[in-house]
Amino acid sequence: MRSALLQTKPDIVLSAAWDTEHGKFWTNESNVAYRDATLKFAELSFKVGAETFIGLGTMSEYGTSPGYCNAEKSPLVESDIYSKSKIETGLGLQQIGERFGGQTHWARVFQAFGPNEKHERFIPGLIANLRGGNQFSIRTPNFEMDWIHSSDVASAIVFSLENSLNHFVDIGTGIGTSVKELSQLICEEFEFDSSLLDYSGQIPGHEKRVVVDQASQLLRSGWKPNESLRNRIRSLR
Numbered sequence: 001m002r003s004a005l006l007q008t009k010p011d012i013v014l015s016a017a018w019d020t021e022h023g024k025f026w027t028n029e030s031n032v033a034y035r036d037a038t039l040k041f042a043e044l045s046f047k048v049g050a051e052t053f054i055g056l057g058t059m060s061e062y063g064t065s066p067g068y069c070n071a072e073k074s075p076l077v078e079s080d081i082y083s084k085s086k087i088e089t090g091l092g093l094q095q096i097g098e099r100f101g102g103q104t105h106w107a108r109v110f111q112a113f114g115p116n117e118k119h120e121r122f123i124p125g126l127i128a129n130l131r132g133g134n135q136f137s138i139r140t141p142n143f144e145m146d147w148i149h150s151s152d153v154a155s156a157i158v159f160s161l162e163n164s165l166n167h168f169v170d171i172g173t174g175i176g177t178s179v180k181e182l183s184q185l186i187c188e189e190f191e192f193d194s195s196l197l198d199y200s201g202q203i204p205g206h207e208k209r210v211v212v213d214q215a216s217q218l219l220r221s222g223w224k225p226n227e228s229l230r231n232r233i234r235s236l237r
Helices: 002-008 030-047 081-100 122-131 150-162 179-190 229-234
Strands: 012-015 052-058 067-069 103-109 111-113 147-149 168-171 209-212
Touching (some): 030 081, 103 150, 111 150, 179 229
Parallel strands (some): 103 168
């Protein structure tokens, strides 16, 4: 890492590396290694002259069903080794920035989606199954999440830099959409048969909400997504 940083001498460094193996990253000990590597990377970046370091956090730092989230007041919940490691990385990065006099941002990204996702993820999995005429099981139709396109994630991070927002930034739209509502929207935009959506395996009482608070600093500072959720889903066709 050091040689690459010395060769490029970046002013801004963004670290997105982490273990995201589907179904396993929640409990994988590799989370600790990624925590340590990210913090080491931040220190090295500042030592070679970088002015800003950005790390990517997660909505999971707020727990499984925190409701409306605001970094300025919502409690952090160490639900598993993944969320625990992310929380520790965000806090550690803040301390490193203060020590080196550099600017840092820990961007807690909510339910991101976009082109070229792994088929194990919800949206591409649903599209692939319905396109093939297969039923798609949805066990958490009432789970309300803040779905944000990858292009809007990038836009929000740039906005955070340009407007010198605080270290912890919630990256989301402030709009909650349930899994069922999103699934129906995909059926409409792709002209899929919505009867292929199978809710028979629904988890009883599974009604959760993880949405960015409209009063969080990103949204109250004037940022908003460039396109509606419907248009972003349409772009995946």
